[in-house]
Amino acid sequence: MKTLEFRKKILSWYSKNRRELPWRDNPAPYNVWLSEIILQQTRVSQGIIYFNSFIEKFPDIKSLAHANEQEVLKLWQGLGYYSRARNLHAAAKQLSANNYQLPSSYKSLLKLKGVGPYTAAAIASIAFKEPVAAVDGNVMRVISRFYGINDPVNSTKGKKLIDMLSGELIDTENPGDFNQAMMELGATVCTPKNYKCPICPVNSLCIAFSANIVHELPKKIKRKKTITRYFNYLVIDLGNSLIMKKRYNNDIWKNLYDFPLIETSAYADETAIFNNPIWKSWFSGSQATILNVTDYKKHLLTHQVLMVRFYHISVPQLKNIPPEFHKTDKIDIFDLPVPKIIECFLSESFSKI
DNA sequence: AACTCGGGGTT
DNA sequence: AACCCAGAGTT
Structure with missing residues (x-):
């Protein structure tokens, strides 16, 4: 058998x-x-x-x-x-x-x-x-090739078939x-590309190998294209502390921390940000000094492309900080869980001690 | 059934 | 740029 x-x-x-x-x-x-x-x-x-x-x-x-x-x-x-x-x-x-x-x-x-x-x-x-x-992604690929399954492995029909087999x-x-x-x-032999069929222990039983269709399998339904979002972060620097915010919505990075954010659906130049109501609500009537503005940096996620830019702003003091924001001592910022791109910015801009 | 959730490596 | 990774949860 x-x-x-x-x-x-x-x-x-x-x-x-x-x-x-x-x-x-x-x-x-x-x-x-x-x-x-x-x-x-x-x-x-x-x-x-x-x-x-x-x-x-x-x-x-x-x-x-x-x-x-x-x-x-x-x-x-x-x-x-x-x-x-x-x-x-x-x-x-x-x-x-x-x-x-x-x-x-x-x-x-x-x-x-x-x-x-x-x-x-x-x-x-x-x-x-x-x-x-x-049955993980590896197993789906192995089974798909071994039995020469043409149904997409990420379709309901294909999944049921592979589960059964x-x-x-x-x-x-x-x-x-x-x-x-x-x-x-x-993971090591029956890989997506550069598969090593000659050293595969079950190549003599493999339908895809004998039919020379290994490169065609597994088939998959393509996912839709990603959207692009523009994140303009306000790094509000109070000298010994920064303003940070816990992300709570059903969005990326839930329960991680980032900065006050002006999100736009398209590229926003500095003038557009300075005229944004969120910017004005933070800084109107205060002595804000812009220390640095980074270029937009592309940050790739599976379903989104983020264009991320940091406005590093020095402010001597702030009154009426909305409750969802936290004034965080600089010596504590590296204790907070943050997304990768925030960690990169913090590491480049502030010393860890 | 389709969509959303990160970040990094490979091709 | 496209694809993938020892997938799960939500809509």
Whole structure:
């Protein structure tokens, strides 16, 4: 049977080619969970240092649950998709009702915030040996090529088909290693480009390889183009402090901090900003001095292009600071979780001590 | 079913 | 510039 041969070959390949990774030293449930959240839409190479710093600061679920969200976001800073950090923290609090232990079944893991079908399957199989397929982007590509699937892997039909096929393939004796083997194969051999079919352990069984259509698979539905937003930040410098603001809307960077913002839908020159009502509400009647205005810098997100510019303004004093803004001592600004581009600006403009 | 949520690496 | 990454949540 083709299935048995596939399992044997891929598990054998994995035993010889598995990468040494921090969370593989000790696949305790917490370690597996944390690593899987960090690795969502994130490369292993990028996630490793975040995993290590989280394990150091929050060695168990209880310590994570007792942290402030702001501490968790600060440790997550720079990794992106910050809802992962908020949900990780919320899930740790959820688990206080379970003696700070992760549940062991796929079905119960799904109830945790931030844990969807992939992550629940990964934890259940790796930490608890439940035979459920963990289908991530790597696995979708491997299965799509192996079976020559033409349906887009990000369509409902394609996903259902791949779920079914990977569910048939999974090794029920060692589901954790099988799932990791599939992902490892996709990450290191069956890659999007520069795939290494000649060294693939299952190339003799692969439909795409035999039909010479590896380069055509997997098929995907393209996403729509990104929009461009113009962020004109007001870095209001009171000498020993800056004005900062916690982002609270359902927008990018929720619960991270930035500066008072004049957002425009198109390029805005300095005159336009000086005449903006937001600018006037901050500075009319005060002795504002413009220290520096940066050029617009392009900051790329998945669905947005941000053009970001910083107006560094010195003001001796301000009255009537609206309550949503925080006067933050300069010695404390590096304790706040901030988006990458804000961190870059702060590092360039202010010393860390 | 489509859209939104970051940042970084590769091609 | 386009695509991808050990995807999940919302609309």
